[in-house]
Amino acid sequence: MPSKPAAPITIDAVYAAPGYLFRRMQQIAVSIFMEECKAFDLTPVQYAALIAIHAHPGIDATRLSAVIAFDRSTLGSVIERLQAKDYIDRRPAPEDKRIKLLYLTRPGAAILREIVPAVERAQARMLEPLKPADRKALMGLLVQLVDLNNEASRVPLRAEDALEHLGKAG
Amino acid sequence: MPSKPAAPITIDAVYAAPGYLFRRMQQIAVSIFMEECKAFDLTPVQYAALIAIHAHPGIDATRLSAVIAFDRSTLGSVIERLQAKDYIDRRPAPEDKRIKLLYLTRPGAAILREIVPAVERAQARMLEPLKPADRKALMGLLVQLVDLNNEASRVPLRAEDALEHLGKAG
DNA sequence: CCTAGATCGTAAGTATACTGTCAATCAATA
DNA sequence: TATTGATTGACAGTATACTTACGATCTAGG
Numbered sequence: 001m002p003s004k005p006a007a008p009i010t011i012d013a014v015y016a017a018p019g020y021l022f023r024r025m026q027q028i029a030v031s032i033f034m035e036e037c038k039a040f041d042l043t044p045v046q047y048a049a050l051i052a053i054h055a056h057p058g059i060d061a062t063r064l065s066a067v068i069a070f071d072r073s074t075l076g077s078v079i080e081r082l083q084a085k086d087y088i089d090r091r092p093a094p095e096d097k098r099i100k101l102l103y104l105t106r107p108g109a110a111i112l113r114e115i116v117p118a119v120e121r122a123q124a125r126m127l128e129p130l131k132p133a134d135r136k137a138l139m140g141l142l143v144q145l146v147d148l149n150n151e152a153s154r155v156p157l158r159a160e161d162a163l164e165h166l167g168k169a170g
Numbered sequence: 171m172p173s174k175p176a177a178p179i180t181i182d183a184v185y186a187a188p189g190y191l192f193r194r195m196q197q198i199a200v201s202i203f204m205e206e207c208k209a210f211d212l213t214p215v216q217y218a219a220l221i222a223i224h225a226h227p228g229i230d231a232t233r234l235s236a237v238i239a240f241d242r243s244t245l246g247s248v249i250e251r252l253q254a255k256d257y258i259d260r261r262p263a264p265e266d267k268r269i270k271l272l273y274l275t276r277p278g279a280a281i282l283r284e285i286v287p288a289v290e291r292a293q294a295r296m297l298e299p300l301k302p303a304d305r306k307a308l309m310g311l312l313v314q315l316v317d318l319n320n321e322a323s324r325v326p327l328r329a330e331d332a333l334e335h336l337g338k339a340g
Numbered sequence: 341c342c343t344a345g346a347t348c349g350t351a352a353g354t355a356t357a358c359t360g361t362c363a364a365t366c367a368a369t370a
Numbered sequence: 371t372a373t374t375g376a377t378t379g380a381c382a383g384t385a386t387a388c389t390t391a392c393g394a395t396c397t398a399g400g
Contacts, residue, residue, distance in 0.1 A: 009282060011225045011237065011329070014218055017289075018296045019199040021312045023214065024239060026196040027357080028316065028323040029189040030386095034358095044193065045386065048184055055181045062348060067181065069194060071387050076350065078386080098348040098395050112179060119187075126188045129318030130311065138311040141304055142191040146198065148299030152205075153198040154388065159181070197387080200356095204388095215356065232378060244357050246380070251355080268365050268378040324358065 029126050036122035040115045041085070045070065047119060049078055050104065050112050053088055058101045060093070066158040087111060199296050206292035210285045211255070215240065217289060219248055220274065220282050223258055228271045230263070236328040257281060 014020050033044045042050070048068045053059060056067065061079060065072040079102065082088045087108030093099040104112070127135040150156045184190050203214045212220070218238045223229060226237065231249060235242040249272065252258045257278030263269040274282070297305040320326045 009221060009224055009286065011222055014221050014238070016309070016313070017293050018309065018312075019203055019214055019293055020218065021309070021316055022192065022196045022199045022296075024316045024323070024327075025312060025319075026192045027239070027325070028319045029192045030357085031323045032319075033189055043385065044189055048190065051179060051184050052181055054179055060348080068184070069197070071389095072348095073350085073389080074385090074387050081385085096348085096396070100349075116179065123187050123189055125322075126192075126319070127315070130315055134311055134314075137307065138315065139186070139188065139191070141300065141308040141311070142188075142195060143186065144304075145297070145300055145308065146191055146194045149195075149198045149202075149296070152295070153194070153201045155197070157194075200387085213355065230378080241357050241359095242379085243359080243381085244355090247355075266366070266378085270379075 032125050033119070033122045036118045036125065037115055040111060040118065042111065042115060045074075045078055046082055046087075047115065049075070049082060050087060050108060053102045054104050054109065054112055057103050060099045060101055064102065065155065069153065069155050069157040071155050082108070202295050203289070203292045206288045206295065207285060210281060210288065212281065212285060215244075215248055216252055216257075217285065219245070219252060220257060220278060223272045224274050224279065224282055227273050230269045230271055234272065235325065239323065239325050239327040241325050252278070 030044055033047075037047070049064065049070070052064055052067050056064075059067070061075055062072060064070075065075045070078070079088065079090070083090055085107075086105055089103045089105050090100045091103065093101050127138070130138065200214055203217075207217075219234065219240070222234055222237050226233075229237070231245055232242060234240075235245045240248070249258065249260070253260055255277075256275055259273045259275050260270045261273065263271050297308070300308065
């Protein structure tokens with residue numbers, strides 16, 4: 001079998017490349033999120049962090065990064081900003097002086113309740129151009145692919161591992 | 171019809187959200203790209219910029235940003251880095267003193283030829299966990315979605331508009 | 341009990357992504 | 371032609387994403 005000919009160096013090859021499409025789609029998703037949620041002064045990352053803290057009060061930053069698959073270093077500044085906005089509270093853990101436990105404040109819980117409908121609108125808008133059946137198909141394939149590629153990312157999702165020690169589910 | 175009940179605030183809802191999946195997939199894609207291309211000291215963005223300059227020698231930064239749908243402000247520093255590595259050349263346009271025209275240098279053209287196989291491996295790896303038919307389906311849906319959502323992004327792709335004045339095709 | 345290795349938070353450094361703003365320049369028009 | 375308006379590239383500021391490193395702390399082994 002003859003070796004495959006070298007791919008031509010064209011922009012169209014870039015446009016059709018998975019990596020390019022994922023990047024583009026992410027840009028679009030963030031843009032739509034920010035548009036729908038501009039009244040709330042919360043970024044997608046900050047939103048996910050709030051959700052996770054809401055679901056797991058008293059989680060620490062390292063475990064939080066595993067639960068939402070965010071880079072640990074980045075998360076430090078995300079937490080700082082959420083704290084500056086008074087949406088979360090950071091308390092030292094009595095049994096481990098290294099750890100700081102994260103909790104939603106009352107305003108944090110409130111903004112979360114308020115922003116949810118806007119986030120839902122944003123999520124819907126991202127897929128809106130597709131036919132309903134195609135939306136389902138795309139999401140199904142993406143869930144599969146992200147899961148199967150989990151270990152390939154620098155910050156794999158480790159929800160279960162991270163939560164083992166918290167002694168609570170989902 | 172009763173109004174839809176408020177969505178529960180759970181992490182699983184985040185995991186299934188399009189925005190989260192797009193973000194995750196992008197992280198994975200960049201990670202795989204960097205791994206396959208680590209010998210070349212080129213990021214995905216820098217690679218795309220080189221390809222575009224290769225395809226359109228003498229393009230300026232603003233048009234380049236439209237051709238690859240990158241933010242123009244960001245592109246400034248990308249260009250600086252490519253220039254620092256001696257992969258591109260920036261020359262003032264004689265007929266317009268505001269514009270600086272971009273060209274690949276000889277080393278830039280060389281690295282481009284060399285990196286292409288690694289990039290192809292990276293692109294293939296991103297989809298590898300899926301069955302071939304599913305890869306096709308996913309790419310087809312993504313191409314559609316990115317195209318239909320083009321205007322939703324802050325930096326829409328404007329390949330044709332941008333190239334009109336260059337007097338050459340893609 | 342005390343050291344070796346792991347873990348937690350933090351910080352510095354690089355790269356992308358976007359928001360503004362600004363001066364220089366060009367183009368179109370009054 | 372002289373002013374207006376648009377465009378180009380540059381810069382400042384914020385936010386994410388990742389790397390490496392480092393001190394403080396905890397835990398396990400000897």
